Amino acid sequence: MLELVKKQIEGFVEDVDEEAVAELFAKIPQGKMLRSKLILQIAPSKEGIFLAAVVEMIHAASLLHDDVIDEANTRRGEASINAIFGNKSAIMLGDILYAKAFYKLSALDKKVAQIISNAVVELSIGELLDVQMTQNFNTDQNRYFAMIYKKTASLIEASAMSAAYMAKKDEEAFGLYGKNLGLAFQIVDDILDITQDEKTLGKPAMQDFKEGKTTLPYIYLYERLNEEDKTKLLSLFKKELNSQERAWLYEKFEETKALDDAKKRARELGLEALAVLGDEDSRLKEIMSSLIERTY
Ligand code: FPP
Ligand code: MG
Numbered sequence: 383m384l385e386l387v388k389k390q391i392e393g394f395v396e397d398v399d400e401e402a403v404a405e406l407f408a409k410i411p412q413g414k415m416l417r418s419k420l421i422l423q424i425a426p427s428k429e430g431i432f433l434a435a436v437v438e439m440i441h442a443a444s445l446l447h448d449d450v451i452d453e454a455n456t457r458r459g460e461a462s463i464n465a466i467f468g469n470k471s472a473i474m475l476g477d478i479l480y481a482k483a484f485y486k487l488s489a490l491d492k493k494v495a496q497i498i499s500n501a502v503v504e505l506s507i508g509e510l511l512d513v514q515m516t517q518n519f520n521t522d523q524n525r526y527f528a529m530i531y532k533k534t535a536s537l538i539e540a541s542a543m544s545a546a547y548m549a550k551k552d553e554e555a556f557g558l559y560g561k562n563l564g565l566a567f568q569i570v571d572d573i574l575d576i577t578q579d580e581k582t583l584g585k586p587a588m589q590d591f592k593e594g595k596t597t598l599p600y601i602y603l604y605e606r607l608n609e610e611d612k613t614k615l616l617s618l619f620k621k622e623l624n625s626q627e628r629a630w631l632y633e634k635f636e637e638t639k640a641l642d643d644a645k646k647r648a649r650e651l652g653l654e655a656l657a658v659l660g661d662e663d664s665r666l667k668e669i670m671s672s673l674i675e676r677t678y
Contacts, residue, residue: 387418390435394482406475410442411460417441417541423665424545424556437541439483440502446476494544501540508532516594519619521604535564555658562655567673569648572597573641594620602640648674
């Protein structure tokens, strides 16, 4: 069924009716289609496919902008659109995909359109908070969770909720599953930034800290260090790290179990999500565990 979503997206892009857009679009690296898998699992229907295509297009647009904001040259191991064609084209392609997705969204039930469009407001606020939080070393877990909820979990939650609404299933329960799936997804993403090498990750490792992103493992680490080490950690914030400094960080992550505990937190969120749904859906269990146990 994912193939049908891809076809639907191609149809939307053809609808834009502009060769320049088709050319740029073809160069966007393919993703995992997590949101589509979730939607189709909850609402396996023609409408579900349509909604999945809309959500994937919004997601693609947000990543085009995110790569400009993060000055990222790679996405999913391939060259990003901003790296190949420059920031201006990447931003405009994002705007075109985003606007087309909203045009298509307006053909769906009003409640679905409201849930999804509201989530886009949230994810944009989340990205703004993410940018603003890089100004200082953030030690506040609540601020981190509030930001990743908006930036990443809101659209996944909205996807699950609206799919449940379309399929006449329990919106609240599936929404909560989507929210926790999204939070766990971002925590794992933040862990992989530290644990994986450039080759596996498709982007430079330990990039977050250099960009000023104090993700959950760094927050745990800071809490557990003695005063001297806290000062040292703060001195490395936003710096280009040399191999000694990287080794020091890895050693401290190991000693304090900050990474292990961040992973534990992601697993707990996963279990909480599954507890809400009960035993009814083993495929949703698989989606959760493959996401948490992934290595890239
Ligand atoms: C990835 O975060 C970014 C997001 C999940 C959201 C980005 C949202 C915007 C740029 C708002 C604009 C929205 C639209 C629809 C045009 P990350 O940088 O932590 O993840 P990464 O490692 O995948 O880059
Ligand atoms: Mg990014």
